[in-house]
Amino acid sequence: MSVQTYTCGHCHFQFNRGVTTCQGCLGTVVWGATPKEKHEAGLFGAIVGAGVGGVLMFGLPAALNKYLSMDVAMGFGLGLGALAVIAVLAGIGYVKGSLSAEKQHRGECRTFR
Numbered sequence: 001m002s003v004q005t006y007t008c009g010h011c012h013f014q015f016n017r018g019v020t021t022c023q024g025c026l027g028t029v030v031w032g033a034t035p036k037e038k039h040e041a042g043l044f045g046a047i048v049g050a051g052v053g054g055v056l057m058f059g060l061p062a063a064l065n066k067y068l069s070m071d072v073a074m075g076f077g078l079g080l081g082a083l084a085v086i087a088v089l090a091g092i093g094y095v096k097g098s099l100s101a102e103k104q105h106r107g108e109c110r111t112f113r
């Protein structure tokens with residue numbers, strides 16, 4: 001069984017999978033996405049989710065009323081509940097965003113100094 005080694009992007013030192021510090025340059029080795037990358041992608045997802053929620057709860061009734069002459073209440077009459085729906089969609093967006101960052105950086109190994 002051969003052990004796959006990885007090369008440090010800073011000093012080209014070879015190390016095994018799973019190490020957290022490069023022995024060559026003492027940089028921090030990160031496997032996959034960093035917490036910051038996951039958080040930033042999550043925030044982006046949350047904004048998208050909230051935007052979708054806003055369109056769904058407020059844009060859709062407005063469009064139905066305007067183009068189909070319907071009488072739908074803003075937020076489907078849920079009042080503050082409409083904001084809760086938007087918050088839930090934002091939460092889903094956050095999770096999806098951070099998972100996509102994880103997927104994007106899966107198998108990656110980078111050294112930070």
Ligand SMILES: [Zn+2]
Pocket residue numbers: 008009010011012013022023024025026027111
């Ligand atoms: Zn190194």
